[in-house]
Amino acid sequence: MKQKYLLSTYNRQEVSFERGDNATLWDIDGKEYIDFAAGVAVCSVGHGNHRLARAISDQAAKIIHVSNLYRIAPQEECARRIVELSEYDMRCFFGNSGTEVNEGAIKIARKYGEVEGRAKRYKIITLENSFHGRTITALKATGQVAKHNYFGPYPDGFVYAANVEEIESLIDETTVAVMIELVQGEGGVQPLDKQKVQNLSALLKSKDILLIVDEVQTGIYRCGSFLASHVYGITPDVITLAKGLGGGVPIGVVMTRLKEIFSYGDHGSTFGGNYLSTVAANEVLDILETYNKSGEMMEHQNYFETSLESFALHYPDIFTERVGIGMMQGLRVIDSEVLSKIIDSAFEIGVLVIKSGRNTLRFVPPLTISKSEMDEGFRRLNSAMQHV
Numbered sequence: 001m002k003q004k005y006l007l008s009t010y011n012r013q014e015v016s017f018e019r020g021d022n023a024t025l026w027d028i029d030g031k032e033y034i035d036f037a038a039g040v041a042v043c044s045v046g047h048g049n050h051r052l053a054r055a056i057s058d059q060a061a062k063i064i065h066v067s068n069l070y071r072i073a074p075q076e077e078c079a080r081r082i083v084e085l086s087e088y089d090m091r092c093f094f095g096n097s098g099t100e101v102n103e104g105a106i107k108i109a110r111k112y113g114e115v116e117g118r119a120k121r122y123k124i125i126t127l128e129n130s131f132h133g134r135t136i137t138a139l140k141a142t143g144q145v146a147k148h149n150y151f152g153p154y155p156d157g158f159v160y161a162a163n164v165e166e167i168e169s170l171i172d173e174t175t176v177a178v179m180i181e182l183v184q185g186e187g188g189v190q191p192l193d194k195q196k197v198q199n200l201s202a203l204l205k206s207k208d209i210l211l212i213v214d215e216v217q218t219g220i221y222r223c224g225s226f227l228a229s230h231v232y233g234i235t236p237d238v239i240t241l242a243k244g245l246g247g248g249v250p251i252g253v254v255m256t257r258l259k260e261i262f263s264y265g266d267h268g269s270t271f272g273g274n275y276l277s278t279v280a281a282n283e284v285l286d287i288l289e290t291y292n293k294s295g296e297m298m299e300h301q302n303y304f305e306t307s308l309e310s311f312a313l314h315y316p317d318i319f320t321e322r323v324g325i326g327m328m329q330g331l332r333v334i335d336s337e338v339l340s341k342i343i344d345s346a347f348e349i350g351v352l353v354i355k356s357g358r359n360t361l362r363f364v365p366p367l368t369i370s371k372s373e374m375d376e377g378f379r380r381l382n383s384a385m386q387h388v
Contacts, residue, residue: 013347020047023369023377025352034377037352041185041217041328041364044244045287049368052247055283056276065274074278081285082253085226088235090255093262094273098216098242099133101252105179105212105238106137108254108261110157112210113176121176122157124212125167129187129357130160132179132214141179144187164196168203177210177238182228185217188357189323189330194232201234210237216252217328220244221288221367224301224326231325244367249280288367301326303371308363311378315385318342323360327367330360338388345384351377 003012018028023046025033038044045052059074066072079092095101106124113121126132130143139147140154143161148154161167167178182197184190204211213236218228222244225231229239235257242252251273271277291297304327312319312331321332333339336359343361346353356362365374 015347022046022048023366023373031350033347033350033352034373034380035352036363036365036377037354038364038366039248040243040354041222042243042246043248044220044222044367045247045284046366046368049247049287051287052280052283056249056280059275059279062275064276065271067270068268068273072273072275072278074275074282075273078273078278078281078285079253081282082241082255085285085289086239086255087230088239088255088257090239090257091259092253092255093267093269094278095242095252095254095269096250096271096277097133097252098214098240099135099138099252100269100272101240101242101254102132102138102141102179102214102216103135104254104267105214105240105256106141107267108238108256108258109177109179109210109212111261111266112258113174119173121174123159123172123174124157124177124179125159125161125170125175126179127164127167127181127184127187128160128162129184129190130179130181130214131184131186132181164192164200167200171207171209175207175209177212178204179212179214181214181216181218182232183218183223183325183328184357185328186356188332188360189328189362190357191323191325192232197232198234201236212236212238212240214240216240216242217364218325220284221292221297222326222328222364224298226292228325245284246277246280247284249277251277251281291368297367300367300369300371300374304363304365304369304374305329307374307378311381314382318385318388319361324363327363327365329363330356331363333359333361335359341388342384345387346381348387349380349384351380351384353381 016028017025023035025035126141126143128143132138132141140158219241238256240254245251319331323330354362
């Protein structure tokens, strides 16, 4: 009944969750669910994390927000840690979401293309099936043409390559940047080819064209390393982060080697990088750094991949391929109708899984998910498959 006050932008499941513990959720009726979706790769340290809750509570009792007109100590600390963990010589700007920081990345590229005495370079090449956000410019950067319906006219300056190899043929004198996801999150959990990405990176450097890597979903250890860029062995010019950084508290970051690209007033965000969000991010980084250094993170990622592979092999007539990296995994399903049945059946039996692209079952659980939660989740998924 209360949904009548909300715009119809989501086809929601009929459930309302009340509490959680790591990768386990309970709804208001007490039914238990294993969460293989983590709020779409957001809840990196799980639900009900006591350390994160305490950090948020302690900060909320002191200061939540004062604006970026003043120095914010936890923001400065968060920027330092992100830069050091990235191992790149960069500076950060904080926003509130992936879309917002992708807009920031586009602005960085556009200003970089503004060179006195030369024609302005402004064109940005992205990939078909990419997803970079839902604001007007980020939506135009998204290479899924069906998502462009209804919302034009759009700013120009974006072209779409069918694949990494085609990018070179689209470069001209107005090209300033190439923007890619190393694993296409909304485009079917599709990893790009490592060697082709490395070749692209070298080509762009030789032509003074920026490489923007959208790590909104792949970053913050989602693909095993702190950044997917580390997995691919490249050094981007601009990187965007969001989702898993705040553990559920909205935060986004655009970081760039172009340290002096913005001047006072070129860009801003009222809420971006405030006390609450950066304290939360610092605690998430604390938790995940310790988890990674202990070796437990990689052990659990390997266990999840093995469990997923074993599950898929039981249904060769339904799942055609496993794709993804680390804790960003997908199973290709024979068709979209069967995919919907799997998601609905899993939900009924108490497992949360989500869709990616046209025919991919996506798994992006909390990074801290336990082996027992994985085992129970796959046990339930096997039961759910009997109804598909």
